[in-house]
Amino acid sequence: MAWIVIVAAGLFEMLGVVLLNRVARNRSILNILLLAASFTASFSLLSIAMQSLPMGTAYAIWTGIGAAGGAMLGMILYGESKEWRRIFFIALILGSTVGLKVIA
Amino acid sequence: MNRYWIYVILASVFEVGWVSGLKHAYDLLTWIATIIAITVSFTVMIVASSKLPVGTVYAVFVGLGSAGTILADMFLFAQPVEPVKLLLIGILLAGVIGLKMVTKDPEGETG
Numbered sequence: 001m002a003w004i005v006i007v008a009a010g011l012f013e014m015l016g017v018v019l020l021n022r023v024a025r026n027r028s029i030l031n032i033l034l035l036a037a038s039f040t041a042s043f044s045l046l047s048i049a050m051q052s053l054p055m056g057t058a059y060a061i062w063t064g065i066g067a068a069g070g071a072m073l074g075m076i077l078y079g080e081s082k083e084w085r086r087i088f089f090i091a092l093i094l095g096s097t098v099g100l101k102v103i104a
Numbered sequence: 105m106n107r108y109w110i111y112v113i114l115a116s117v118f119e120v121g122w123v124s125g126l127k128h129a130y131d132l133l134t135w136i137a138t139i140i141a142i143t144v145s146f147t148v149m150i151v152a153s154s155k156l157p158v159g160t161v162y163a164v165f166v167g168l169g170s171a172g173t174i175l176a177d178m179f180l181f182a183q184p185v186e187p188v189k190l191l192l193i194g195i196l197l198a199g200v201i202g203l204k205m206v207t208k209d210p211e212g213e214t215g
Contacts, residue, residue: 017162024153039146067166071159080157085206090159092199093167096192100170103188104177 002052009045010065012038017070021078042066060101067094106209111152112164118145119169120176128181155210160203167196 016038023031042062050058071090074080118141125138153161171193177183 017158020150020153020162021158023150024158027150035146063166063170067163070162074157074159078158080159081207083206086160086203089199089203089206090163093163093196093203096196096199097167097170099192100174100189100196103186103192104174 002049005045006049006053006058006061007065009042009049010062010069012042012045013062013066014069014073016042017066018073018077020070021074056102056104059104060098063101064094064098067097108152108155108210109204111148112156112161113168115145115149115152115161115165116168116172118142118148119165120172121145123169123173124176124180156207160207164200164203167200171196 016035019031019035019038023035046058046062049062068090071080075082122138122141122145125134125141129135129138149161149165174183174189174193178185178189
């Protein structure tokens with residue numbers, strides 16, 4: 001059950017990154033409220049999952065799904081650069097971030 | 105370095121503030137400071153995202169925020185200094201610098 005919750009938290013974070021794109025293009029109140037709601041849902045689900053999963057594991061999965069998924073959706077939906085060096089450096093950042101969270 | 109990259113770094117600094125706050129806040133004042141840090145952090149990140157690719161901004165925000173949080177734990181909250189953590193932070197910084205180098209600067213902003 002905690003695993004479903006943590007994946008849902010990651011998906012809401014992905015949605016948050018997509019909404020960040022929307023807000024950056026159109027700073028309407030509705031978009032800002034949707035962004036806030038999405039990150040609030042994500043953080044709430046993360047804290048629920050952390051009650052039964054180890055904190056490092058929960059953080060690592062959440063960051064991995066959210067940031068990698070968000071970057072991928074940025075490429076698919078918003079035409080962000082798919083250049084291999086960009087993907088490599090994003091992967092390097094996310095890989096070391098996930099590593100830090102696992103061992104923290 | 106153009107100012108949108110400085111905003112990303114600023115957002116990460118405030119992220120370290122609010123992550124530490126969520127862990128260590130203990131009274132009304134520290135909780136208010138934590139909420140202010142969350143607001144500033146996200147506002148500055150939104151401004152950075154208006155000119156830089158969001159995937160880039162968010163990856164750097166999350167990465168620098170985690171690295172900073174771990175450094176804050178070591179130096180402010182007396183967690184043990186572990187070489188493997190410092191190594192991962194080094195790799196992370198290399199990734200951020202690389203990503204900065206391959207990202208086209210926003211129009212009208214020069215390094």
